Amino acid sequence: MSDTDSILTVDRLSMRFGGIVAVNELSFDAGRRRITALIGPNGAGKTTVFNCITGFYKPTGGTMRLAHDNGREIALERLNDFRISKQAKVARTFQNIRLFPGMTALENLMVAQHNALMLASGFTFLGLFGAPSWRAAERRAIERATFWLKRVGLIDRADDAAGNLAYGDQRRLEIARAMCTEPALLCLDEPAAGLNARESAALSELLLSIRADHGTSILLIEHDMSVVMEISDHVVVMDYGVKIAEGAPQTVRDDPRVIAAYLGADEQEAIAVMESDA
Amino acid sequence: MDYFAQQLINGLVLGSIYGLIAIGYTMVYGIVGMINFAHGDIFMIGGFIALISFLVLVSFGLTAVPVILLIVLLVAMAITALYGWTVERIAYRPLRHSFRLAPMLSAIGMSFVLSNFSQVAQGARVKPVPPIITGGYTLHKGAGGFVVQLSNVQIVVVITTVVLLALFTWLVARTRLGRDMRACEQDQTMAALLGVDVDRTISMTFVIGAALAAVAGMMYLLYYGLVDFYMGFVAGIKAFTAAVLGGIGSLPGAMLGGLAIGLIETLWSAYFSVEYKDVAAFSILIVVLIFMPTGLLGRPEVEKV
Amino acid sequence: MSGGRVTAPTTDHKPARAHRAAFILKKALLSAFVALVLFSLMIGIRTEAGPTGQLIYWTRFSELASLVGAVFIGSIIVELMRQWLGPAPTANLIPPPVQNGLALAGRLIAPALLIFTLLVPVIFYQQRYILDLAILVLTYVMLGWGLNVVVGLAGLLDLGYVAFYAVGAYSYALLATTFGLSFWICLPLAGILASLWGVMLGFPVLRLRGDYLAIVTLAFGEIIRLVIVNWQSLTGGPNGISGIPRPTLFGIPLTPADDGLAARLGIEFDPTHRIVFLFYVILALALITNWVTIRLRRLPIGRAWEALREDEVACRALGINTTTTKLTAFATGALFGGFAGAFFATRQGFISPESFTFQESALVLAIVVLGGMGSQLGVALAALALIGGFELFRGLEQYRMLVFGIAMVLLMIWRPRGLIGHRAPTVYLKRAEAISSDLVKEGHG
Known part of the structure; x- marks a missing residue:
């Protein structure tokens, strides 16, 4: 596992909205089975990058190449919305949690296995008449969902509506739901936002174990520097749509350009960067 | 060419009427985000009230047509505005923060209430009135004997529309009420925090929309010489089409859309078939929404992820 | 104070x-x-x-x-x-414990209601009026269940559902009167034709949301009706189509003729036989609709519909093809609407555009929303209440729609989320707990 082995290679990615350049010629790599963090002050264009990678925006320029373990390469910029998850196996979570609030935690995880189950149900026709092969597939899907519910510590809330879960639980359920799609690359948009210190620590642990046990590569946007410093292997810093620094967490943290960017943008975040130094 | 010119005039007049109704849709949609399904029926009520007040005034022995028309206009606007206010107060306000479908069904229910109320109160038969404004001008005599005419009714309709539109634009752009309306459109919570009486502003939106619909109803009465209890439904859908075509939420857009729908309908009837004129109007609605969901003058909506 | x-x-x-x-x-x-x-x-x-x-x-x-x-x-x-x-806000007029009790009673109500419905022709054999009314209610129950797939499950607001009802009715009427095909052959054809129209409507409106979708479906319904009115050579225009054949029991007509059912069974002919037969036909159709919908909810497609209603963006992020998901919802709803339409045509023996106005769409939508979006039992109860209530005012013909409109407004203010405000989960580990409707979204489409 060398540093040159990347699962995602973003090359000169640009995204314009009218006259506004949200992302400008951004290039970076996300290592295979690594945790790559994308950080930067508010409005730096991080979520836009995510939306490009996960097919919600069509980038105005640049390429995003995803290399699977089996050597298959996919040009993400050519796929759109649902195909990114279905074919390229890229899953994501959202900054402002997007669960299915009126469905139970278990149902949320079943929906995530839609494509596999759709095949198993013979595009509904086999399932309608309760074919044994469909029943077996459904049982397996429930098992997988149960596994992830246990993994994120929500097994006792399996039959509760997702909308009734506490904030931190919802964040973890969203990660579990993303993992149920069996992604090669998991994109997390501020997974630690709104979590307390204990929950953040548990999240770090969960992400590290996902990488270790499932070989999933992780790309995350995060403001919580303690999480970034603790778990990421590689950090990419953005400001005003361009990359201003990248490297190992320690290197980035000491980079004067990074500190300047944070100081210029948001005092508190700058302090957070420097405090994590101590 | 003469025939076309004549259709153009007719289309613009019809379009003015649609435009006046469309403003009511667009204002309400802009501020409370719902389709006021009962608005077409408010227009119908406006037509009825204009008709009845006209009859009463004539039987009182009033003969000066301009005076009659002015009084009818004011009475129709005032009473219909109260209808608009009442509909909002009874059927929409209790559901303002409810689920989206509830106000919509309530509005559909209100539309049934109004049209059937008018059927019960005034009977199902069409109410004809003799031409109130007669005469007109011959603009051009074609070689084939075809005459392009501009009737006085058409002039009255267009001038009334223009004057009211100017008044209304001033209201929205310059007055305190207009500012409150625009504020509520942006963010009701914030507007309330800044001291805007949101309930009152929304009520006023319905009142103004209904008053303009009453004007449209009266113009319809003058132009076609008849009203019936069912006319609100189709006119309502077409006016909504106009609002969408112009870009829902945009006031000049509503007027522009109204003119466009009026022209399309008239030209379609003139050159293709009268029977399918409504099909043409509805098809245009579908086509516009699919290819230009924000309409002619609407702001594009960016999907937030 | x-x-x-x-x-x-x-x-x-x-x-x-x-x-x-x-x-x-x-x-x-x-x-x-x-x-x-x-x-x-x-x-x-x-x-x-x-x-x-x-x-x-x-x-x-x-x-x-x-x-x-x-x-x-x-x-x-x-x-x-x-x-x-x-x-206290009117929505909470019924306290939650009572509501939970109702939900529990609901499990008992459904079977009891089914048994009662099965026995209706036996109990009311002599009352032709009640049998006719029961058939009417069941037709609307079926329409409600059909529309429920689109509105209640997938959260796509359809104000033109009557179009599919019309397509089903006219398909059967035309196929039967032109080619002499029997009801049982035409029924699936009518359903398939209606669902094709559902897909045709679905395609262009995929990108539309909320109120725009509502208004386009409304326009679509009106277009279908206007075309029926104006295409006189095919549809008979406002005069409609009469002489639509009655259904047969596997080829045996229910007539006083020599080869009729009564003659074959050696019993005396009674016109009520046909009414009873029609009653069981629509009951069977409605129950099939119900069974299919309940099964679909537990299949991936049904879960995808509900997920679509909850959050379309999240669906896309999970690799769900929202286009086909929406289209299947439209097609399934239209299929049931088409069946109901074909049944309507064969029951009436005569159809005209007057039966397919916007008011019908509004009535069916009111049934779905009053039933409590997505609840099968709720829809059945709402159909019974609305159609039954509607019949009460039959004597006051001209006040009927007025009262209906007032009732719609009041019901929405009283119960914006319908009679049954709970969603039952489709799968569970330990216990199936009803989900409060406050959490359930109603879709943006």
Whole structure:
């Protein structure tokens, strides 16, 4: 596992909205089975990058190449919305949690296995008449969902509506739901936002174990520097749509350009960067 | 060419009427985000009230047509505005923060209430009135004997529309009420925090929309010489089409859309078939929404992820 | 407001009551005044075209006065009720424990209702009117269940559902009268044709959301109706199609003829036989609709529909093809609508565009929403209540739609989320717990 082995290679990615350049010629790599963090002050264009990678925006320029373990390469910029998850196996979570609030935690995880189950149900026709092969597939899907519910510590809330879960639980359920799609690359948009210190620590642990046990590569946007410093292997810093620094967490943290960017943008975040130094 | 010119005039007049109704849709949609399904029926009520007040005034022995028309206009606007206010107060306000479908069904229910109320109160038969404004001008005599005419009714309709539109634009752009309306459109919570009486502003939106619909109803009465209890439904859908075509939420857009729908309908009837004129109007609605969901003058909506 | 003054509770009581009375009176007077202005011309003066074609009018001031008086008294009663019941929001009128109890009773109601329905022809064999009404209610139950797939599950607002009902009815009528095909061959064809139309409507409106979708489906419904009215050579225009063949029992007609069912069984012919037969046909169709919908909900497609209603963006992020998901919802709903339409045509023997107006769409939508989006039992109960209630006003023909409109407004204010405000999960580990409708989204499409 060398540093040159990347699962995602973003090359000169640009995204314009009218006259506004949200992302400008951004290039970076996300290592295979690594945790790559994308950080930067508010409005730096991080979520836009995510939306490009996960097919919600069509980038105005640049390429995003995803290399699977089996050597298959996919040009993400050519796929759109649902195909990114279905074919390229890229899953994501959202900054402002997007669960299915009126469905139970278990149902949320079943929906995530839609494509596999759709095949198993013979595009509904086999399932309608309760074919044994469909029943077996459904049982397996429930098992997988149960596994992830246990993994994120929500097994006792399996039959509760997702909308009734506490904030931190919802964040973890969203990660579990993303993992149920069996992604090669998991994109997390501020997974630690709104979590307390204990929950953040548990999240770090969960992400590290996902990488270790499932070989999933992780790309995350995060403001919580303690999480970034603790778990990421590689950090990419953005400001005003361009990359201003990248490297190992320690290197980035000491980079004067990074500190300047944070100081210029948001005092508190700058302090957070420097405090994590101590 | 003469025939076309004549259709153009007719289309613009019809379009003015649609435009006046469309403003009511667009204002309400802009501020409370719902389709006021009962608005077409408010227009119908406006037509009825204009008709009845006209009859009463004539039987009182009033003969000066301009005076009659002015009084009818004011009475129709005032009473219909109260209808608009009442509909909002009874059927929409209790559901303002409810689920989206509830106000919509309530509005559909209100539309049934109004049209059937008018059927019960005034009977199902069409109410004809003799031409109130007669005469007109011959603009051009074609070689084939075809005459392009501009009737006085058409002039009255267009001038009334223009004057009211100017008044209304001033209201929205310059007055305190207009500012409150625009504020509520942006963010009701914030507007309330800044001291805007949101309930009152929304009520006023319905009142103004209904008053303009009453004007449209009266113009319809003058132009076609008849009203019936069912006319609100189709006119309502077409006016909504106009609002969408112009870009829902945009006031000049509503007027522009109204003119466009009026022209399309008239030209379609003139050159293709009268029977399918409504099909043409509805098809245009579908086509516009699919290819230009924000309409002619609407702001594009960016999907937030 | 008297809570702060502990020292003089007795002296405080009377002024508060007087104040309240004054408030109620003021409000009632205001309502009466508004009513007076609203009704002054519309009720106080009645217009009609006279014998010469000239409009004449006469006054009805006594009606006006009694109506305004009724508003005054009604307003006082409403205010008094409101004060007695306290400021609790109307939506919570039924406390949650009772609601849970109802949900539990709901599990018992459904089988009981089914058994009763099966026995209706036996119990009411002599009452032709009730049998006809029961068939009508079941037709709307089926339509409601069909539309429920689109609106209740997938959260796509469809105001033109009647179009598919019309397509089903006209498909059967035309196929049967032109080619002489039997009902049982035409039924699936009518369903398939309707669902093709569902897909045709679905394709262009995929990108539309919420109110736009509603208005486009409404326009679509109107287009279908107008085409039926105007395409006289095919559809007979406003005169409709008559002489539509009645269904047969596997080829055996239910007529007094020699080869009719009665003759073959050696029993005396009775026209009620056919009514009973039609009753069981629509019951079977409705139950199939129900069974299929319940199964679909537990399949990936049904879960995808519900997920779509909850959050479309999240669906896309999970690799769900929202296009096909929406189209299948439209097609499934239209399929059931088409079946119901074909049944309608064969029951009536005559169809005309008048049966397929926007009011029908609104009625079916009202059934779905009143039933409590997505609840099968709720839809059945709502159909029973609305169609039954509608029948109560049959004598007052011209007041029917007026009362229906008022009922729609009041029901929405009373129960914006419908009669059954719970969603049952489709899969569970330990226990299936009903989900409060406050959490369930209603879709943006």
